[in-house]
Amino acid sequence: MCRRPIRSPTPRSSPYSRSSRARRSSSPCAGRSASIPSRRCGPSSAVQLVLQRSVVRSWRASDAESIARYANNRNIWINLRDAFPHPYTLHDARDFIRAVRSRSPETTFAIALQDEAVGSIGFVLHHDVERVSVEIGYWLAEPFWGRGIVTEALRAMTTYAIEHHGLTRIYAVPFAWNAASCRVLEKAGYVLDAVHSR
Known part of the structure; x- marks a missing residue:
């Protein structure tokens, strides 16, 4: 398995944050995220947030092939944590889906277009005094970049996480060089708190 090379000393933007106490009106995009999208629960209480551009839903075993195809992309890999493999194989996709489906509570979800998984969004719950804070992350298949899909999914997931986990x-x-991700966060109402240097 390939390991991510050591990166240049480019600063890492950290963190963008969003407080649940912040008024939505302070965001230029507030009107579009006033309430959580429709949440449907199937027989297994699977999460499904139906949005205008996509559906954020629980992972399914059948998502493995599409995720393996889309995640096997250096332009995605270079912007994610070291645990994200490259090349990304069908075996990696199956392991990932198995792992996230076994977690309780569910915190990692598929971003789907026409029922095909094309990305992922989720958050990491913390413990002890940090239990009211989470780190959120996401990625989207390159053919779908620039369409507002992640911004919409991020708004919905932010609301979902706050309302369901008492955050x-x-x-x-995000890495400082990932200007597109920084813009997504700002459009979703996040504020730059700091830039960390190496």
Whole structure:
């Protein structure tokens, strides 16, 4: 398995954050995220947030092939944590889906277009005094970049996480060179708290 090379000393933006106490009107995009999208629960209480551009839903075993195809992309891999493999194989996709489906509570979800998984969004719950904060992360297949899909999914997931997990703060830690991800966060109402240097 390939390991991610050591990166250049480019600063990492950290963190963008969103407080549950912040008024939505302070965001230029507030009107579009005033309430959580429709949440449907199937027989297994699977999460399904139906949005205008996509559906954020629980992972299914049948998502493995599409995720293996889309995640096997250096342009995605270079912007994610070291645990994200490259090349990304069908075996990696199956292992990932198995792992996220076994977690309780469910915190990692598929971003789907026409019922095909084309990305992922989720958050990491913390413990002890940090239990009211989570780190959120996401990726989307390159053919779908620039369409507002992640911005919409991020707004919905932010609302979902706050309402279902009693959070007061959600933050993201994009690499400084990933300007598109920084813009997505800002459009979703996140505020730059700091830039960390190496």
